[in-house]
Amino acid sequence: MALTGRAGLLALIGVLVVGLLLPSWQGVLVVFAVLVACVAVDLVLAAGVRRLTFSRAGAVSVRTGELCVVELTVHNPGRRLRGVLRDAWAPSAGVVADRVAVDVPAGGSRTLSFELRPVRRGDRTADRVTMRSLGPLGVAARQGSHVVPWTVRALPPFHSRRHLPPLLERLRELDGRRASLIRGAGTEFDSLRTYVIGDDVRSIDWRASARSSDVVVRTWRPERDRQVTIVLDTARTSAGRVEGALGGLPRLDTSMDAALLLSALASHSRDQVDFLAFSHKVRASVPRAALPALVQAMAPLEAELVEFDARAAVAEVLRRAGRRSLVVLLTSLEPSIEHGLLPLLPAVASRHHLLIASVADPAVHAMAAGRGDLEAVYSAAAAERTLAERRRLTALLARHGVDVVDALPDDLPRALADRYLSLKAAGKL
Amino acid sequence: MTAVSPDSRRIWTAARGPLLIGVVVLFAAVVITLLRGTGEGGSLDPRSYRPEGSRAVAALLERNGVRVELTDNASSVKGATLFVTQPDLIDPRRLADLSGRAAATVLLAPATGVGRVEPGTRQPGCPLAAKAGAATTGGVVYEGEQRCYDSTLVRTGTVTTIGYGGIFTNRDLDSEGNAALALSLLGQHERLVWYVPSAADRSQQKSFGDLVPAGWKFGALQLGVAAVLTALWRARRLGRVVPERLPVLVRAAETVEGRARLYRRSHAAGHAAEVLRQAARDRLAPLLGLPAGEDPSEEIARRTSRPVTSVRALLHDNGPVDDRGLVALADELDALENEVRKG
Numbered sequence: 069m070a071l072t073g074r075a076g077l078l079a080l081i082g083v084l085v086v087g088l089l090l091p092s093w094q095g096v097l098v099v100f101a102v103l104v105a106c107v108a109v110d111l112v113l114a115a116g117v118r119r120l121t122f123s124r125a126g127a128v129s130v131r132t133g134e135l136c137v138v139e140l141t142v143h144n145p146g147r148r149l150r151g152v153l154r155d156a157w158a159p160s161a162g163v164v165a166d167r168v169a170v171d172v173p174a175g176g177s178r179t180l181s182f183e184l185r186p187v188r189r190g191d192r193t194a195d196r197v198t199m200r201s202l203g204p205l206g207v208a209a210r211q212g213s214h215v216v217p218w219t220v221r222a223l224p225p226f227h228s229r230r231h232l233p234p235l236l237e238r239l240r241e242l243d244g245r246r247a248s249l250i251r252g253a254g255t256e257f258d259s260l261r262t263y264v265i266g267d268d269v270r271s272i273d274w275r276a277s278a279r280s281s282d283v284v285v286r287t288w289r290p291e292r293d294r295q296v297t298i299v300l301d302t303a304r305t306s307a308g309r310v311e312g313a314l315g316g317l318p319r320l321d322t323s324m325d326a327a328l329l330l331s332a333l334a335s336h337s338r339d340q341v342d343f344l345a346f347s348h349k350v351r352a353s354v355p356r357a358a359l360p361a362l363v364q365a366m367a368p369l370e371a372e373l374v375e376f377d378a379r380a381a382v383a384e385v386l387r388r389a390g391r392r393s394l395v396v397l398l399t400s401l402e403p404s405i406e407h408g409l410l411p412l413l414p415a416v417a418s419r420h421h422l423l424i425a426s427v428a429d430p431a432v433h434a435m436a437a438g439r440g441d442l443e444a445v446y447s448a449a450a451a452e453r454t455l456a457e458r459r460r461l462t463a464l465l466a467r468h469g470v471d472v473v474d475a476l477p478d479d480l481p482r483a484l485a486d487r488y489l490s491l492k493a494a495g496k497l
Numbered sequence: 498m499t500a501v502s503p504d505s506r507r508i509w510t511a512a513r514g515p516l517l518i519g520v521v522v523l524f525a526a527v528v529i530t531l532l533r534g535t536g537e538g539g540s541l542d543p544r545s546y547r548p549e550g551s552r553a554v555a556a557l558l559e560r561n562g563v564r565v566e567l568t569d570n571a572s573s574v575k576g577a578t579l580f581v582t583q584p585d586l587i588d589p590r591r592l593a594d595l596s597g598r599a600a601a602t603v604l605l606a607p608a609t610g611v612g613r614v615e616p617g618t619r620q621p622g623c624p625l626a627a628k629a630g631a632a633t634t635g636g637v638v639y640e641g642e643q644r645c646y647d648s649t650l651v652r653t654g655t656v657t658t659i660g661y662g663g664i665f666t667n668r669d670l671d672s673e674g675n676a677a678l679a680l681s682l683l684g685q686h687e688r689l690v691w692y693v694p695s696a697a698d699r700s701q702q703k704s705f706g707d708l709v710p711a712g713w714k715f716g717a718l719q720l721g722v723a724a725v726l727t728a729l730w731r732a733r734r735l736g737r738v739v740p741e742r743l744p745v746l747v748r749a750a751e752t753v754e755g756r757a758r759l760y761r762r763s764h765a766a767g768h769a770a771e772v773l774r775q776a777a778r779d780r781l782a783p784l785l786g787l788p789a790g791e792d793p794s795e796e797i798a799r800r801t802s803r804p805v806t807s808v809r810a811l812l813h814d815n816g817p818v819d820d821r822g823l824v825a826l827a828d829e830l831d832a833l834e835n836e837v838r839k840g
Contacts, residue, residue, distance in 0.1 A: 308749030
């Protein structure tokens with residue numbers, strides 16, 4: 069049961085009754101008895117909460133930060149139900165308004181809409197539905213909770229999708245579908261067509277022109293149907309929070325954003341994307357990943373406090389990627405790479421092209437520029453040491469034929485996509 | 498069923514344990530109170546069975562047809578014997594008024610005495626108490642019209658003053674002629690008003706509570722009820738608090754900050770200086786078009802007006818550096834870098 073504000077108000081009116089009319093113990097008791105009677109009447113006449121039935125419908129997944137609607141249907145088998153209903157969700161599910169006034173006629177049902185704007189990636193589950201059923205006097209209410217399970221999967225926000233149009237433009241230039249003056253755009257022979265003014269004269273196929281009445285040029289297209297294997301490191305180092313334009317996010321989330329942009333681009337250029345999330349074992353795996361399947365697979369991933377098992381990851385990649393492919397490892401350039409990944413590089417590099425993308429920390433760069441007092445200079449020294457370590461690792465990896473993209477969180481998705489396009493243009497896939 | 502709120506059976510299951518404990522405590526309290534008997538009243542209380550109580554004399558009086566009325570305000574004393582156990586607690590004017598209205602008055606040890614004697618068995622030596630004979634008296638000596646027991650019991654008009662209350666107690670009632678004396682003093686009339694004054698009688702001042710009108714008092718009580726009901730309204734949650742598992746958030750730069758503190762605590766100025774110099778060399782070499790790792794000193798000297806030795810000293814000197822020197826070195830390296838960028 070629950071009381072309402074009216075019970076307090078009634079007792080407050082009772083102050084006048086007691087003070088002016090019945091200033092005695094009897095007066096207090098009389099007023100109290102009236103109150104108890106009102107409460108009892110309300111409790112008896114309020115619609116039962118226990119026998120209500122609930123069902124849900126609506127969104128099952130939404131991009132983090134965007135609005136979705138989950139519907140809750142209340143079926144009332146008893147007498148008319150009036151009162152307040154609360155649909156409780158975890159705070160990060162971002163329910164806009166979780167309490168609504170409810171009025172369901174006897175034997176009827178009502179559908180209530182709740183708007184959710186999840187603030188954090190992952191599976192957001194509904195907690196309990198609590199109904200407070202008011203009596204006819206509005207002094208007291210019956211209250212009870214029901215479990216009505218529902219899960220909304222908050223997908224990665226994919227903020228970097230705004231970079232996609234200019235990247236696709238570049239891809240089309242490479243493709244030869246647009247007039248382009250870039251020489252060497254593409255390495256695979258595509259077709260022959262008639263010369264038009266503006267084509268590079270060096271691309272004229274003289275042998276074909278001799279057989280035809282027109283001048284014929286060869287067209288080239290970039291490589292396609294190549295395999296891109298994206299490996300996402302979800303181990304220890306991916307948990308670190310890095311400040312970006314969107315506030316502090318774990319490295320993992322920035323890496324996901326970059327992976328999504330890369331796979332969107334790759335699937336537009338008809339490359340095949342395999343996705344693998346790995347910590348000390350396989351966390352998620354999407355072969356021949358389309359974007360919807362990829363975001364679904366990424367949504368529930370969380371960073372784990374374990375060490376990245378490079379040996380197992382390399383074995384898994386070698387097992388999956390049958391033919392030569394571009395292996396993109398989204399991780400963090402930490403000294404542990406030297407012992408973990410570096411000794412295994414020859415095995416990978418002989419068969420695949422390895423690209424390591426790492427989220428740099430703007431805080432470290434800011435510390436490195438610190439001057440003025442002793443504390444700032446010591447911080448600068450410590451930050452410089454970290455940066456020097458990263459430069460050394462980058463150079464070391466480059467010596468083994470590994471491409472490294474080390475960029476700040478806001479720049480990483482674009483930088484990785486650019487590197488992919490330039491590799492494609494150079495025909496290195 | 499999806500309902501998860503407790504039904505009446507679950508509430509009973511959960512509550513019966515505490516309820517049982519409550520009943521046991523209550524039962525134990527009742528039993529202990531009954532076994533201890535009435536602890537009521539102090540000395541000379543007609544309800545008290547203790548040695549210093551006066552249950553025995555009250556019972557004797559009632560057997561002899563005297564109605565004993567215990568009171569703490571003595572409003573109606575007309576035609577009755579008034580027995581005041583602590584007359585000093587009453588306002589003298591009120592006491593005079595009361596004893597004027599009462600048929601007889603017995604005051605126990607008021608502060609109007611003229612001397613003190615030890616309590617003990619004394620002979621009456623006066624017609625007033627001749628029938629009772631020897632009794633346990635003493636305490637305070639008074640002056641009055643009729644004096645008995647060496648002036649420890651005196652009578653002036655209808656007012657009898659006795660200096661020691663031993664004869665009324667359960668302990669001493671049965672010794673000597675105590676009982677006879679007590680009965681003759683208190684049993685003079687059919688009604689005995691046994692006046693045990695309370696502390697309020699002395700002050701004669703009304704408390705704040707007496708002055709406030711009843712309407713205000715009970716109104717305040719009702720206001721309390723309203724406050725409690727309002728609190729209950731606000732305190733009741735609409736459903737439970739929802740828990741959530743939050744991911745651990747560690748700032749990625751924390752290890753770097755930790756290293757900076759280590760440098761500082763160990764005053765590793767030399768080491769920090771070398772790191773800063775190395776970083777400056779690494780940044781300057783590509784600026785000047787030199788391969789990484791090559792010493793840029795000579796090239797810098799050529800581009801700027803600085804002598805080679807001073808540039809080399811700045812970029813390579815491994816001499817001892819203290820904390821103040823480190824701050825200066827960082828600024829000098831910055832100045833050199835800016836000069837090269839501009840030049």
